[in-house]
Amino acid sequence: MAERFGGYQNEIYLHGLGGTKPPFTTDPTRLAESAREVLTPEAYGYVAGGAGSGATMAANRAAFDRWKLVPRMLTDATARDTSATVLGAALPAPVLLAPVGVQSIVHPDAELATARAAAALGLPMILSTASSKTIEEVAEASGEGPRWFQLYWPADSDVTASMLTRAKEAGYTTLVVTLDTWTLAWRPRDLDAAYLPFLTGEGLATPLSDPAFRALLDKAPEDDMPSAILRWVSLFTGTDHSWDQLPFLREHWDGPIVLKGIQHVDDARRAVDAGVDGIVVSNHGGRQVDGAIASLEALPPIVGAVGDRVEVLFDSGVRTGADILKALALGAKGVLVGRPWVYGLGHAGEDGVRHVLRSLLADLDISLALTGHRSIGELGPESLQRS
Numbered sequence: 085m086a087e088r089f090g091g092y093q094n095e096i097y098l099h100g101l102g103g104t105k106p107p108f109t110t111d112p113t114r115l116a117e118s119a120r121e122v123l124t125p126e127a128y129g130y131v132a133g134g135a136g137s138g139a140t141m142a143a144n145r146a147a148f149d150r151w152k153l154v155p156r157m158l159t160d161a162t163a164r165d166t167s168a169t170v171l172g173a174a175l176p177a178p179v180l181l182a183p184v185g186v187q188s189i190v191h192p193d194a195e196l197a198t199a200r201a202a203a204a205l206g207l208p209m210i211l212s213t214a215s216s217k218t219i220e221e222v223a224e225a226s227g228e229g230p231r232w233f234q235l236y237w238p239a240d241s242d243v244t245a246s247m248l249t250r251a252k253e254a255g256y257t258t259l260v261v262t263l264d265t266w267t268l269a270w271r272p273r274d275l276d277a278a279y280l281p282f283l284t285g286e287g288l289a290t291p292l293s294d295p296a297f298r299a300l301l302d303k304a305p306e307d308d309m310p311s312a313i314l315r316w317v318s319l320f321t322g323t324d325h326s327w328d329q330l331p332f333l334r335e336h337w338d339g340p341i342v343l344k345g346i347q348h349v350d351d352a353r354r355a356v357d358a359g360v361d362g363i364v365v366s367n368h369g370g371r372q373v374d375g376a377i378a379s380l381e382a383l384p385p386i387v388g389a390v391g392d393r394v395e396v397l398f399d400s401g402v403r404t405g406a407d408i409l410k411a412l413a414l415g416a417k418g419v420l421v422g423r424p425w426v427y428g429l430g431h432a433g434e435d436g437v438r439h440v441l442r443s444l445l446a447d448l449d450i451s452l453a454l455t456g457h458r459s460i461g462e463l464g465p466e467s468l469q470r471s
């Protein structure tokens with residue numbers, strides 16, 4: 085395991101010896117601007133944008149800056165191990181690909197490319213309900229890689245049950261239920277461009293191919309796409325569910341269930357009471373509630389309240405290896421990463437996703453070493469100082 089990910093640094097330098105540079109930047113802070121050059125303005129705006137004024141997106145980053153790592157010396161971190169077990173899955177690092185819908189807007193290979201890149205590294209790709217390739221197609225592309233499925237919970241129980249059955253049959257083991265996007269936020273960039281990718285039918289591959297969904301339609305989607313799209317939108321947006329409906333998901337799912345979008349300590353407690361296996365402390369990358377607290381600020385109190393009863397994962401704003409160390413030191417068992425690899429996908433499909441993930445994992449491995457830790461388990465509050 086030692087040096088497995090950090091080895092990407094050597095690989096890049098050795099290529100440099102032959103005059104070859106990496107495919108695009110290794111600088112996580114420059115990924116967005118470099119992707120802007122290769123994406124359409126609408127696609128870029130959709131991926132990079134946040135809700136409202138962007139205040140929550142900025143707060144997510146500012147919160148990481150308030151925590152600083154305190155390096156330790158002479159700890160013999162030459163041989164180290166980034167592996168971790170997340171919800172029963174043994175992973176080479178506690179890093180997951182956050183569910184991201186409609187990937188065809190950034191690259192035609194879309195979720196298939198992402199699935200291949202994730203599988204090659206052994207990291208779970210959490211497949212969005214709003215994918216531009218079907219669950220079955222993406223499962224096949226995942227090969228031996230771990231398969232997690234994200235549910236946007238439709239307002240129809242037959243459709244919900246059908247999609248869960250398909251996911252199970254396609255080999256998905258862990259269910260991530262996203263709670264914070266039961267309706268779309270006020271997103272000025274997309275509104276100004278009158279742009280909503282799934283209103284073109286992109287991102288609806290799974291529902292459009294679903295027998296229970298098709299049974300609700302008067303005409304097949306192929307014969308009347310606008311009606312099919314509107315029907316889907318009415319099922320997935322505008323209707324919220326309630327805590328007492330969670331047993332329905334448990335009845336239709338055998339593996340771990342994770343609730344994504346938790347920010348309040350009391351909701352974390354309710355999740356525990358509901359008997360779920362994990363939660364993702366997330367504000368959807370600042371794309372939903374403008375003016376909400378930074379997701380990293382929500383993490384420590386939630387870990388304090390429920391961390392011993394449920395696995396707490398984290399996302400929103402993770403960009404660097406140091407960010408991952410900080411979230412893990414504050415008690416997260418794993419982190420989800422969203423936009424960075426989407427930019428990689430836009431740049432170069434599967435190779436682009438791989439480059440971004442390998443860069444992030446190498447940065448994680450090297451940062452773990454240079455702060456004096458030999459394993460993920462050694463990280464804790466004493467690894468950090470708040471400033």
Ligand SMILES: Cc1cc2nc3c(=O)[nH]c(=O)nc-3n(C[C@H](O)[C@H](O)[C@H](O)COP(=O)(O)O)c2cc1C
Nearest residue numbers: 131182183184185212262368369400401421422423
């Ligand atoms: C373009 C885009 C599409 C997304 N689609 C979904 C989705 O389909 N389901 C979901 O649960 N979260 C979705 N998210 C949210 C991510 O899963 C994740 O919470 C967020 O991107 C994390 O923040 P980060 O981008 O700062 O890493 C999306 C995010 C982006 C940027």
Ligand SMILES: O=C(O)C(=O)c1ccccc1
Nearest residue numbers: 185186214265282287371
């Ligand atoms: O844009 C998003 O953040 C998102 O979660 C989403 C919602 C519906 C379809 C695709 C993505």
